[in-house]
Amino acid sequence: MKSRLPILAISVALLAGAAVAAPPVNNADPSAVTWAEHVAPILHANCVSCHRPGQTAPMSLLSYDETRPWAKSIRKVTTDRTMPPWFANPEHGAFVEDPSLTDAEIETLNRWVAAGAPAGDLAQAPEPPSFSSEWKLGPPDLVYTAPEYHVSDDIEDHYEWLQVDNPVDEERWIRAIEIHPGFVEGVHHQLTYLAPPDATLAGVQSATGTLDLTFVGGWGPGVAPLQFADGHGMRMPPNSTLFFQMHYHKTPGPGTGGTDQTTMGLYFHDEKPENVVETLWLVDPTLNIPAGDADYHSWSSFTTEHEAVLFDFTPHMHLRGKAMTFTAEYPDGRKEVLLDVPNYDFNWQLTYTPTEPRVIPAGTTIRVDAKFDNSTDNLTNPDPTSNVTWGEATTDEMMVGFIHYTFSDRTQQTNMPTFIVPDALKEQIEQVREFRRKQREAAAAAAAETSGG
């Protein structure tokens, strides 16, 4: 079991709302609620994408017999809104494929459990949805196959960068991307990056190596394939080096290992699309979180000189990550929260796609504010006694707000910013880079000395 952060104010507020809004109908006769008639449709629509055999979740909720033993836990995790996993504060923005249950659905599950979790007429139960291992978006133009990686029995958490052969030597435009993890039970998430032709594995594995990559898209449980709007695409420069960052996570123990070979289907436009999509990284690589600090604040921002269209938001932090907010500060001084994730959970690398792309006028500042908890209150904190800085390992930290975006004016799409570090942080970053470079040199010198003598 992965550990979970405590449920904070937001779920409590939602619960209070639910209690007030609960419909009085049928309260006298809870037995009217059955699995076949009321519960199966809720679970099939919102849970079985993960809770079925061969997926990441620990048990299947497809049939009554499989679900019955879990009734009480289902009541608990849906009432406190830990399931289905979704962390956007509903007060700010509407997002596609939001799996959150409505108050009425949670109430139905509660009443079903209170009635003893009856089956009802199983003959009338809906068929579970069918899932196929086929490509959801149809046959890809090119299938990339990562090198095999053996996830050994004793692995609980492990990061692995894999270089994936890229046969494409000319410029291509990515229209969509679909990722199929190989060893589903053990893959926590996958991130796809493009790098220049001369990039090496050793380079990306170094602490600051990730600062020169282009993030394309990724996979995690519950993450749908990434598809850009019609007429939009991301550029893949000729001879790009392709990296997958794999995060393996599972319960360690005999027989839990497996061999992963993750595949990615890329879908290309036939020619350059009308609009170029880029990934904006709003980062703070200077973060330096003191041991024990329960409320460390870090931020980054970007002021757009042109009207921009924002397609989605992906908060990324590691185990000390606590909360992240994306805010637009409009030229007229108005502020709007575009996405608020008050209880960030590293276990779920979710992308939040607004139901309508957000159009942001020229002169708007897009700000990302992050909070970190490096104290003992944070149940996922691996070591509250150490200071934490930017780095690749789960035990290091990151502060990245990813945004897929374009400029409305096509003539401005030729050189779109990607990696954003606020001017206020630039000098510090050079210092950090210099410091890390010296550290690496010192380590290399020490290693050479040891092997030489």
Ligand code: HEC
């Ligand atoms: C995106 C994938 C996903 C979806 C959707 C999802 N779950 Fe889960 N669920 C998981 C995973 C993975 C776990 C294992 C716990 C963990 O790692 O956090 C889990 C754990 C649980 C548990 C606790 C099991 C235990 O060991 O105690 C329950 C109960 C549960 N889910 C019920 C539900 C219900 C009910 C829904 C739908 C309303 C749902 N889940 C939707 C992935 C999912």
